[in-house]
Amino acid sequence: MISSLPPGFIMVLxxxxxxxxxxIIRQVYMMILILIxxxxxxxxxxxxxxxxxxxxxxILFQSDALTLPFAIIFHIAAALNVIYGAHEKHWKQHVxxxxxxxxxxxxxxxxxxxxxxxxxxxxxxxxxFLILAGNSTRSYKSAIRYIIIQxxxxxxxLAGAVILxxxxxxxxxxxxxxxxxxxxxxxxxxxxxAAFPLLNGWLQDAYPEASEIGTVALSTFTTKLxxxxxxxxxxxxxxxxxxxxIMTFYPIFFAVIENDLRRVLTYSLNNQLGFMIVAxxxxxxxxxxxxxxxxxxxxxxxxxxFMGMGAVLYRAGTCKASELGGLYKYMPITAVCxxxxxxxxSAFPLFSGFVAKSLIMSALGKEGLVLVYFMLLFASAGVxxxxxxxxxxxAFFAHESGIKTxxxxxxxxxxxxxxxxxxxxxxxxxxxxxxxxxxxxxxxPYDFSHVVxxxxxxxxxxxxxxxxxxxxxxxxxxxxxxxxxxxxxxKMLPGVLLPLxxxxxxxxxxxxxxxxxxxxxxxLFFYNYMLNNKVFDRDSGPDTLIVIQIFTVFxxxxxxxxxxx
Amino acid sequence: MIKLLFQKFGKINTSVLFLCILFSVLELVGHRxxxxxIEDFPFFPAFFxxxxxxxxxxxxxxxxxxxxxxxxxxDK
Numbered sequence: 001m002i003s004s005l006p007p008g009f010i011m012v013l014x015x016x017x018x019x020x021x022x023x024i025i026r027q028v029y030m031m032i033l034i035l036i037x038x039x040x041x042x043x044x045x046x047x048x049x050x051x052x053x054x055x056x057x058x059i060l061f062q063s064d065a066l067t068l069p070f071a072i073i074f075h076i077a078a079a080l081n082v083i084y085g086a087h088e089k090h091w092k093q094h095v096x097x098x099x100x101x102x103x104x105x106x107x108x109x110x111x112x113x114x115x116x117x118x119x120x121x122x123x124x125x126x127x128x129f130l131i132l133a134g135n136s137t138r139s140y141k142s143a144i145r146y147i148i149i150q151x152x153x154x155x156x157x158l159a160g161a162v163i164l165x166x167x168x169x170x171x172x173x174x175x176x177x178x179x180x181x182x183x184x185x186x187x188x189x190x191x192x193x194a195a196f197p198l199l200n201g202w203l204q205d206a207y208p209e210a211s212e213i214g215t216v217a218l219s220t221f222t223t224k225l226x227x228x229x230x231x232x233x234x235x236x237x238x239x240x241x242x243x244x245x246i247m248t249f250y251p252i253f254f255a256v257i258e259n260d261l262r263r264v265l266t267y268s269l270n271n272q273l274g275f276m277i278v279a280x281x282x283x284x285x286x287x288x289x290x291x292x293x294x295x296x297x298x299x300x301x302x303x304x305x306f307m308g309m310g311a312v313l314y315r316a317g318t319c320k321a322s323e324l325g326g327l328y329k330y331m332p333i334t335a336v337c338x339x340x341x342x343x344x345x346s347a348f349p350l351f352s353g354f355v356a357k358s359l360i361m362s363a364l365g366k367e368g369l370v371l372v373y374f375m376l377l378f379a380s381a382g383v384x385x386x387x388x389x390x391x392x393x394x395a396f397f398a399h400e401s402g403i404k405t406x407x408x409x410x411x412x413x414x415x416x417x418x419x420x421x422x423x424x425x426x427x428x429x430x431x432x433x434x435x436x437x438x439x440x441x442x443x444x445p446y447d448f449s450h451v452v453x454x455x456x457x458x459x460x461x462x463x464x465x466x467x468x469x470x471x472x473x474x475x476x477x478x479x480x481x482x483x484x485x486x487x488x489x490x491k492m493l494p495g496v497l498l499p500l501x502x503x504x505x506x507x508x509x510x511x512x513x514x515x516x517x518x519x520x521x522x523x524l525f526f527y528n529y530m531l532n533n534k535v536f537d538r539d540s541g542p543d544t545l546i547v548i549q550i551f552t553v554f555x556x557x558x559x560x561x562x563x564x565x
Numbered sequence: 566m567i568k569l570l571f572q573k574f575g576k577i578n579t580s581v582l583f584l585c586i587l588f589s590v591l592e593l594v595g596h597r598x599x600x601x602x603i604e605d606f607p608f609f610p611a612f613f614x615x616x617x618x619x620x621x622x623x624x625x626x627x628x629x630x631x632x633x634x635x636x637x638x639x640d641k
Contacts, residue, residue, distance in 0.1 A: 138640075256625030257633060365600025373601060381617035449597045453604065455588045457614035463585050464618035466578045475626060481638040483631075490639055 004049045006061035006109045007040035007071060011078070011102025012122070018098060019091040026091065030082045030098050037105060038075045041068065047111060059111025059172075065438040066292070067108050070228045072436060073296045074105045077220040077303060080419055084307055085213035086411035096129040097217045104221035108228050113161035113171040113186070116229070120157055120189075123222055124150030130214030131206050139209035145486070146206035150222075153192035160185030176233045187234065193226035194277065195270050197246050201486025203270060204254075208262040208319070212310030215262055219269060219306050220299050227276045227295050236283025244281055245375045247274030252382030254484065259477050261319045261391055262309050265302065268345070268387040271379060272298050278376065279360045282367055285439040290359030292437050297352035297426055301344035304419040305391060308338030311408035311416070312395050321394035321477035325401035334408045335396040337416035344423040346388035346458055347380060349451045352426035355433060358445040381461040388458075389465050394477065585611070 014033040021029055040048075040061070045068075049061035063071070078101035085097060103126055107119035124147060131143035161171045164182040176183040195203040207218050234240060248271050255267035272294070279291035311334045312327060313319045328335040340351070347353035357380070364373040407413070426433045430445050468474040533543045570579050589611055598605050635641075 252621055253625045253628050254632070256621060257629050361600060370601050370603075377613065378617050378621075381614050382621050384614075385618055385621050448595045449599065452588060452591050452595070452597050453599060453610040456585075456592070456608065456610035459581060459585045459588055459614070460611040461614035461618040463581050464615045464622075466581055468619070468622055470574065470578060474622070475629075478633070479636045480633045481636055482633060483638075 004061070005040070006049060006106045007037045008074075008102040008105025008107075008109070009060075010037050012099045012106065012126075013102075015095045015099035015102065018095045021091075023089050024086075026094060027082055027086045030094065031079060033098060034075055034078050034082065034101075037102065038071075041071050041075070050111075056114070057112070058115045060106075060115055061109050062111035063109060066228070066232055066288075069292050069296055069436045069438070070108045070224070071105060073299050074101065074108070074221065074224075076422070077101070077217075077299050078105070080303060080307075080415050081213070081217045081220070083411055083418070084216055084310070084415035087409040088213055093130060093133050093211060093213055096126055096133070097213070100126040100130070100217060100221060104225050107225050110173060112173055113157065113164065116173060117154060117157050117161060120193075120225075121151070121154045123225060124154065127214075127218055127222065130218055131210045133211035133214050134209045135211070136209070142206045142209040145489075146202050149192060149202040153189045156185050156189035156192070160189060173232060175235065178234065178237050178239065187237075190226050190229045190234070191243075193222055194230060194273055195223060195226075195247075196243055196277075197250065198485045198488075200247075200251075200270055201484050201488070201490075204263055204266045204484050205486045207266045207269075208260050212314045216303055216306045216310055219265070219302050223269065223273055224295050224299060227273065227280070227291065230277065230280045231288060231291055235280055235288055237281060240277050240281030241369065241372055242281075244274045244277030244279075245372045247271065247277055248379035249274070249375055252379060252386060254482055255382075255386035255390070257480075258482050259321050259480055261321055261324070261395055262306065262313070263482075264321075264386055264390060265305055265309060268305075268383065269302055271383060272302065272345070274379070275357065275360055275376060278372060279363060282363050282369070284363055284367070286359060286366065286441060286443070287363035289434070289437040289439050289441055289443075290356065290363050293356040293359055293433065296433075296436075297344070297356040297423070300419050300422050300426070301341045301352060304341035304416060304423065305338060305345065305387065307412065307416050307419065308334055308341060309391070309395065311412045314412070315405040315408060316403045319395075320479065321390070321398075322479055323401060324395050324403065325398040326396070327401070327403065327405065328396040330403075330405045331396070331407050333413050334416065335392065337413075337420045338395070339392045340420040340423055342388045342392045344427070346384040347454065348458060349446065349454060350424070350427045352423045352433075354454065355427055355430035355445045358450055359441075359443060362443070377457070381457060384458055384461045385465060389462060 011030075011033045014029070018026055018030065041063070043063070045064050047059055047062040049059075051058050051060060078098070081097050081101065082094075085093060088094065100123060103119050103122035107116055107123060110116040110119055128143050128147045128150075131139055131146055133139075134142070160182040163185065165171050167182065176186055178184060178187055192199045192202075203223070207215050210218055230240065251267040251270040251274075255264045255271070258264045258267060276291045276294050276298075279287040279294065309319055311331065312324065315331065316324060316327065318324065344351040344353045347357045361373065361376065364376065408416075434441060434443065465474075567579070570582075574582070589608060592608060599609065603609065
């Protein structure tokens with residue numbers, strides 16, 4: 001029974017029971033659900049479950065070399081989320097997290113576009129409650145914008161699927177050509193979820209408004225599901241290299257000036273997605289391995305950083321760089337774990353980021369894409385700047401903020417320690433880590449050139465930051481809103497469309513008035529005409545005769561129609 | 566000398582400075598080569614890292630003028 005269900009489905013189904021369980025038993029129950037779901041991963045590659053509805057075959061559960069690493073990390077992340085959120089007593093967020101994780105896991109096992117579409121929308125509708133759990137007017141509005149954009153993405157996917165179904169008669173999830181209409185529609189659908197440049201507004205808008213637990217879960221699934229879909233359907237599509245390179249590049253500058261540290265992390269998330277998109281665009285075995293390895297490592301260290309900032313938000317009540325500082329005295333374990341996350345994302349040797357990013361950089365070097373290579377190298381220095389230094393520095397060190405608080409709850413600490421340990425273990429044992437990647441490769445990240453080059457790059461970039469801070473060139477963080485692409489639909493479009501709508505409305509009203517008066521005049525004219533000519537009078541006159549004549553003509557026409565035709 | 570540097574520049578900052586020197590010296594010990602031929606230039610990653618960080622900072626701060634708005638910008 002369980003083997004015929006797609007992994008993750010049991011988590012979605014099991015979520016229905018979560019509200020009825022008491023607090024701690026609920027967490028144990030959710031862990032059991034994740035464990036049962038992960039059993040399906042042992043079934044091996046191939047198609048395991050198909051259902052037939054209205055002569056259409058839904059492939060619910062298929063697995064291959066690409067799904068396995070994503071499935072493993074999604075299960076690990078789901079378990080970490082359950083531990084991290086264990087202090088939360090209300091059931092609402094737990095239902096959302098377990099069903100959201102389950103939907104994402106089921107989505108990567110979908111074998112056709114329509115099944116994928118169902119889970120695609122399911123991830124949107126289950127995750128929106130995590131943003132609503134931010135419990136403020138801002139988070140409410142943000143959640144509405146989030147769900148609208150996620151549904152739009154789903155609509156593109158469905159449109160692509162329907163066109164493909166009409167053309168080919170099947171919608172199997174395979175490689176698509178970007179030059180076809182359905183290919184382009186599906187590409188946009190994936191692109192919205194992967195937060196492509198100008199389509200990324202929802203990511204920075206919604207994630208930092210979610211609850212402290214919610215952001216950790218959100219950072220894991222939605223965007224990485226899109227990365228998985230790109231790897232599956234658009235590997236080797238050259239335009240992805242350019243898009244990915246831009247994605248790694250521009251969020252750095254936004255992250256530098258952003259004040260909300262969780263929002264800094266969303267820019268950083270966007271930048272890391274860029275690395276994966278570039279690798280998928282290259283499409284060689286080494287590059288795809290790089291993209292998958294990077295997604296795997298990224299989920300752990302980005303989750304860890306979000307966990308650290310979530311703990312700070314939970315205890316200090318704010319996540320703004322301008323209001324934080326000096327927290328290392330009160331939250332030492334959180335500080336150490338966040339620093340491990342920061343070192344990992346910066347790709348220091350012996351940490352997970354290094355062994356994953358090396359694959360992508362190597363693939364770029366091998367393909368001779370020099371410009372993109374240097375853009376990514378520049379972005380690597382940027383990652384160190386905003387995620388490696390800015391996050392731990394402004395939260396735990398910098399100036400004394402005067403905030404006195406306690407260490408994070410125990411469950412948060414456990415989750416952070418496990419994530420930290422995984423980051424380090426991947427960094428120390430890359431060969432074991434590489435074994436779960438889709439293609440077999442022989443790659444040694446720890447050679448003299450790689451290690452020394454990377455260490456030089458990072459230490460000198462760190463030294464530059466130190467100089468800027470020490471000599472007081474670095475300006476203070478300010479409370480502010482940094483404009484992003486969501487500005488287009490939050491300010492620009494309303495700014496242009498509202499006056500236009502008002503104008504149209506005004507014109508419309510004038511036209512309506514005009515029509516109304518003309519109609520009235522016409523009515524009056526006929527009324528007077530009929531009254532004057534005594535049409536409705538009982539006495540028959542010449543007008544009555546005219547009416548009788550007209551009816552007679554009609555009668556004759558109708559009768560001839562009936563008898564002769 | 567080192568003590569003075571520790572006092573003036575801070576412990577962590579000085580340690581990073583020493584690490585920079587250490588990793589630069591390492592390059593002289595063994596042969597480092599990069600993925601591209603430009604990277605084979607001596608101490609290339611060091612220069613690249615330092616300059617990138619400054620450029621990111623400068624560009625980022627100059628973008629403040631265009632992109633930075635009041636905190637309640639969208640709520641107005």
